[in-house]
Amino acid sequence: MLKKAGIVLAILLGFVITGQSAMAMAQPNVEVKVISPQQVKDYPGKETTVKAQITNHTSQSIKDMVVYITMADMGKKWTVNLEDYSADQPQQVKELKPGETKEISLPIRFVYTSNYYLYVTATSAHSFDVYSSNGIPIEIMGNTKINPTIIQVVSIGTPLLILILVGMNFRKTKKRRIA
């Protein structure tokens, strides 16, 4: 009887421990969440400010944090150079106290036409842990009205026209010399 009770107790204890670790996995030490925008669907040149919330769920304060934007180009399947998007400057959080939440604003300007996932990442200078938010979908639609035919005509026509003028200039100079 005592043996059976011991087994039941061990099983129950096992459930409690597993449940606790599952809870720990569900809630990371630092939570990063994008508040706004929830998605972007616009044309190149669109400027926006990504607002993110960063919460410290640990019992210790986290110092010297950097929070920055990361983007993955899902259209071309590569990461982006954030300098092109004027988003290479991280925001610094000097200290995030236990249970404290801070709001971060990160400006960005979308330049190239593609589909992206944008997410905010936070890390501290005193730990190797990196925390990221969920991604938000960004769709930058092409709006260029440049007509390739006009470009071709101008690209070939203009130097050709100048070349004709050069030829005329040479002829004129030659004639003057002969005269």
Add this chain to the structure above:
Amino acid sequence: MSSLIKKEIREHVFSRKGVWIFFAIAILFSGLTYSFVSVKELSLLAQVEVNMTFMKALIGISILVSIILGSTMVSGEREQGTLESLLLTPLSKVEIILSKVIGILVFWLIISAISLPYFYALTYGTNMLPTILAYLYLIGLPLVISFSLLSLAFSTWISSSKNATLLSIILFLVTAIPMFLSTTMKKSGFAHVIDLSSPVSASMLTLKDWLVNKLSFLTIFLDSLPVLGFLVISIICLFYASKKMDFLGGE
């Protein structure tokens, strides 16, 4: 004075060297413009970005060509021994310098005219062309002319054309440093000081605020102040340099 202006235009604009420079510039513009529709990465750019890139290239090329032209104008005359005959004419030194400035101005106006069909093609389907032209002649022109005036002043001060050209190019490169640096690097140290005071940086900021951010007239005017300041400094430098324009062994 008009005959001297005609001589300058004939020598620099309609000379064999001049027309070949125009042809080379047109080829450069064509290559750049064509790459906006043929290179995949560039074809993904917004139309406003395309025009900004073209404008940057146009201003860069214009400055380089005009400083090379300006820095050889007076020292070249001195090296060829024609400065003496020029100084013996009834024209004042300021008038001689002014005719050379007009020569450079006409040269740049032709470069800007060459760029017009390209701007037409690149702004096609939008209402950007008037803004582009306003920027080109209100900000681009003072910037290019400022560099030309300074190179002309160097050409007057320094007797060697090579040295005057070298000094002008160094000045241009120093002011253009922020264009080659990342945003982070521009925010501290020497690069930050140059970025704040450089007329080239100011012109690029004005371009962005005018074309992309569509900011108010006051902000655009404040952005362009270093360009206008640079123009004033260049005029003063050239005015004093024109007084130094003398015969080889002094008068």
